[in-house]
Amino acid sequence: MKVEISKGIEELKFALLSPEEIRRMSSVKVITPDTYDDDGYPIEKGLMDPSMGVIEPGLKCKTCGGKVDQCPGHFGHIELAMPVVHIGFIKEIYSILSSTCSNCGRIKLPEEKLKEYFLRIQDTNNRLSDIEYDDIVSEVESDASEVVICPHCHFENQKVALDKPTTFREEGKKLTPKEIRERFEKIQKDDLPLIGLDPKVARPEWMILTVFPVPPVNVRPTITLETGERSEDDLTHKLVDVIRINQRLRENRDQGSPQLIIEDLWDLLQYHVTTYFDNQTPGTPPARHRSGRSLKTLVQRLKGKEGRFRSNLSGKRVNFSARTVISPEPFLSINQVGVPAKAARELTVTETVTQHNFEKLKELIKNGPGKEEEVYRPGVNYVYRADGSRIKISDKNASEVAEKMELGWQVERQLEDGDIVLFNRQPSLHRMSMMAHEVKVLPYRTFRFNLAVCAPYNADFDGDEMNLHVLQSQEARAEAEILMKVQENFLSPRFGGPIMGAIHDHITALFLLTYRNPLIPLEAGLHIMSYVNVSHTPEPVEIDGKKYFRGRDIFSLILPEGVNLEFRGKLGDKSLDPNGTEGTIRIEDSKLVNGAIDENAIGQSKGALLDYVLRKYGNAEGAKFLDNLTRLAAGAISYTGFSTGIDDEDVPGEAKAQLREVGNESVQKVEKLIENYKAGLIGMEPGKTLEDTLESMVMKVLSQAREKSSEIASHYLGMDNSTVIMARSGARANMMNLAQMAGIIGQQSIRGQRQHRGYTNRTLPHFEKGDIGAYARGFVSSSYKEGLNPTEYFFHATGGREGLVDIAVRTSRSGYMQRRLINALEDLKVSEDGRVLDTENSVIQLEYGEDGTDPSRSFEGESVNVNYLIKEMFGNKYGGKK
Amino acid sequence: MHEMVPEHWLIPVKEEEKILKLLGVAKGQLPKIRKSDPVIKTLEKVEGEIVPGRIIQIVRKSRTRGIAKIYRTVIGE
Numbered sequence: 041m042k043v044e045i046s047k048g049i050e051e052l053k054f055a056l057l058s059p060e061e062i063r064r065m066s067s068v069k070v071i072t073p074d075t076y077d078d079d080g081y082p083i084e085k086g087l088m089d090p091s092m093g094v095i096e097p098g099l100k101c102k103t104c105g106g107k108v109d110q111c112p113g114h115f116g117h118i119e120l121a122m123p124v125v126h127i128g129f130i131k132e133i134y135s136i137l138s139s140t141c142s143n144c145g146r147i148k149l150p151e152e153k154l155k156e157y158f159l160r161i162q163d164t165n166n167r168l169s170d171i172e173y174d175d176i177v178s179e180v181e182s183d184a185s186e187v188v189i190c191p192h193c194h195f196e197n198q199k200v201a202l203d204k205p206t207t208f209r210e211e212g213k214k215l216t217p218k219e220i221r222e223r224f225e226k227i228q229k230d231d232l233p234l235i236g237l238d239p240k241v242a243r244p245e246w247m248i249l250t251v252f253p254v255p256p257v258n259v260r261p262t263i264t265l266e267t268g269e270r271s272e273d274d275l276t277h278k279l280v281d282v283i284r285i286n287q288r289l290r291e292n293r294d295q296g297s298p299q300l301i302i303e304d305l306w307d308l309l310q311y312h313v314t315t316y317f318d319n320q321t322p323g324t325p326p327a328r329h330r331s332g333r334s335l336k337t338l339v340q341r342l343k344g345k346e347g348r349f350r351s352n353l354s355g356k357r358v359n360f361s362a363r364t365v366i367s368p369e370p371f372l373s374i375n376q377v378g379v380p381a382k383a384a385r386e387l388t389v390t391e392t393v394t395q396h397n398f399e400k401l402k403e404l405i406k407n408g409p410g411k412e413e414e415v416y417r418p419g420v421n422y423v424y425r426a427d428g429s430r431i432k433i434s435d436k437n438a439s440e441v442a443e444k445m446e447l448g449w450q451v452e453r454q455l456e457d458g459d460i461v462l463f464n465r466q467p468s469l470h471r472m473s474m475m476a477h478e479v480k481v482l483p484y485r486t487f488r489f490n491l492a493v494c495a496p497y498n499a500d501f502d503g504d505e506m507n508l509h510v511l512q513s514q515e516a517r518a519e520a521e522i523l524m525k526v527q528e529n530f531l532s533p534r535f536g537g538p539i540m541g542a543i544h545d546h547i548t549a550l551f552l553l554t555y556r557n558p559l560i561p562l563e564a565g566l567h568i569m570s571y572v573n574v575s576h577t578p579e580p581v582e583i584d585g586k587k588y589f590r591g592r593d594i595f596s597l598i599l600p601e602g603v604n605l606e607f608r609g610k611l612g613d614k615s616l617d618p619n620g621t622e623g624t625i626r627i628e629d630s631k632l633v634n635g636a637i638d639e640n641a642i643g644q645s646k647g648a649l650l651d652y653v654l655r656k657y658g659n660a661e662g663a664k665f666l667d668n669l670t671r672l673a674a675g676a677i678s679y680t681g682f683s684t685g686i687d688d689e690d691v692p693g694e695a696k697a698q699l700r701e702v703g704n705e706s707v708q709k710v711e712k713l714i715e716n717y718k719a720g721l722i723g724m725e726p727g728k729t730l731e732d733t734l735e736s737m738v739m740k741v742l743s744q745a746r747e748k749s750s751e752i753a754s755h756y757l758g759m760d761n762s763t764v765i766m767a768r769s770g771a772r773a774n775m776m777n778l779a780q781m782a783g784i785i786g787q788q789s790i791r792g793q794r795q796h797r798g799y800t801n802r803t804l805p806h807f808e809k810g811d812i813g814a815y816a817r818g819f820v821s822s823s824y825k826e827g828l829n830p831t832e833y834f835f836h837a838t839g840g841r842e843g844l845v846d847i848a849v850r851t852s853r854s855g856y857m858q859r860r861l862i863n864a865l866e867d868l869k870v871s872e873d874g875r876v877l878d879t880e881n882s883v884i885q886l887e888y889g890e891d892g893t894d895p896s897r898s899f900e901g902e903s904v905n906v907n908y909l910i911k912e913m914f915g916n917k918y919g920g921k922k
Numbered sequence: 923m924h925e926m927v928p929e930h931w932l933i934p935v936k937e938e939e940k941i942l943k944l945l946g947v948a949k950g951q952l953p954k955i956r957k958s959d960p961v962i963k964t965l966e967k968v969e970g971e972i973v974p975g976r977i978i979q980i981v982r983k984s985r986t987r988g989i990a991k992i993y994r995t996v997i998g999e
Contacts, residue, residue: 882952
């Protein structure tokens, strides 16, 4: 199928500028190194000659008559007294010098050979492969530069050396640019394709400059400071240098000064021309400003991160956007974002005055542009009349403009609560990296949002910054609200579960609130409930004349009506509850009857309760539930209090003894294994050598040691321990982290093997050669709390380094993989009938995903959750495994 | 053929039109498969030479769908 493109670029061709062409496109021959005279007028034939374009508004260009925004600028030129080398072509000049004969100008290869190469070029030309052509050119070059006696004129050539940066020497004798130019002029037109030049557009001698183009003034504008002082662009400074030296060189040459002086000036001209192009040429001291700052010349303008390409062309800046540090705010809804008042005054929404918003906008204009100290009241920065003229609103003219306001005017209104904005954090790896939020203007200087929204943005608050974009049209706002709002992105298309959920302290807090259904004194209970908007309080229980609330009753308040659910919590089978009931979470008629709320209930991407609420009641209700949940958690944990410290990992003396015993025992077991191995008592396991067999057996013993230490640690550390509470509820860390702090850190491995590299036959000089025991290969029997001994410390650092390297390698590799995927798939679309089509309307998939299922609406990869449907329709009795 | 390679069937020329109508697409819009593809070469042992332009039905197993039927047109090379 043929695709029609109205305009397309077929080919780009780079060519050299000939001296004639430079003169032809020049509007003025620049001869004076001065810019402006004392009265501030540009000097004729100077660097700021008005024929090279205009930079001051109001003036007209002498060449084209255009004003500032019409005149594209025009080049001028400088006639150089002596030719100089163009630094950008140094490599090419060098290769041409060494592959051509200095006498006759032919490529130093026999005629037959040249013909052969020509045929190859013609052949590849038909197949249009630039890489192959370049290969042939460099082949010709390397072949020809070896030849000493020219096969055409039998002249004995000498070797040319490049003395960096710009000097060429032939057997120690300096080649002047003039001589090089003369040689290049001799090169035949027919030989050029083999040098890599297209004879239609380029001649080698054009790489030596005799005429110098002066860029238009709008390329190097004069900056007028507030003090009225003028400051010239770096390029202009450099051009001044070039002209000055050029003048002196011409004078000296015409006067017939000594050769030495002329050569010095010539070198100096070469230096200035070189730094004009590239001020970071290796071997050349960079030209500096008076202040000592090095000048930014042509190459510096283009190159690197701050260069034209990466900074200006690929990195355009956006209006109506803001960026600042982020911080948490649990009292905001997940759909909200806190915007600092300072930013809100700068960010505006343009509204057209209609009958419906007339009074509102009038009031806003009356508010003026607003002051910083005030309580935030949105104001107006600018107003546009119907004819498009702009009025800046100040405190003085605010009420006056408000009275004059008419229908059809445009009002640039400051951000107010409830505006829809897009919020984004880089790297934007999935669609949840950019979501729509409702604005809530707040004091101070950071963007704030609910902690549950950290997950989709992958944000934390260690200095992260985020971007915000204010939507400008009704259509954009409507679309963002329907498709991009945080609550609409609850279910991740990656795994079909809620990507947002309670984290860290939310889980700890609600776990403490519901674990073993604690009694909470009346006042404290009311305090907790005051964080959430509730219509009633649960029935208090009375014990010994005192009134209490039950923790689970308080939690039940935030459940929507009609929740019936039973699932396994994190405590699961290994419940620490003596009756063994905490692990099963049962909710009947929106009352938490049994179980402790933990990660499996409300955690991100695995919260069963959260998932249930979302699917049954929809996104809005889900968002409300999560909002209430975070608030309730804040209330609950402010009552219970929660802290952890290193003494959480204190274990009693007997436990310490047991742990030491486990460590020693394993080490001995390993020694025994090694003994057996040496005695030849170990048989080979299938697919393994004898050494591998031993290794795997040792690894097994040592990993058992860690498991055992984990068991001992968890036996002595109970649910009265903060760290254990966090690990068991799934808030943070796991029991293995705990065991490593309290008990044994365990084997340190590299690529899944015990550490074995280092010195000859041993890992470190602390061990005997040939020692393959537990300690000699990276087993760490100390705990983090006790501290590691030097060899252990080293092994631990080695293992840790592997982790860091892994992460670095993995992120770059998966990033590139994802980039290739995105580029391949970016313009596929799903048509209305569910087919996936590309831009040519070819079918990629007959039905989206070959099953037509939206993965974010799927249930753990299945299209329909049958169990849930049965339960909802026929009640709890029938559904599920129970 | 390896067990992981899904079933490929050659659609009789008579039925081609019916299937295209059912799918609501033109032949040129369908995904392509090369005549030199190992699957086509194997299929040719059963069906005789397969000329470019014929339609192949591929039956894949799907966890969500049971079976998913895909169609491709054979192209040259």
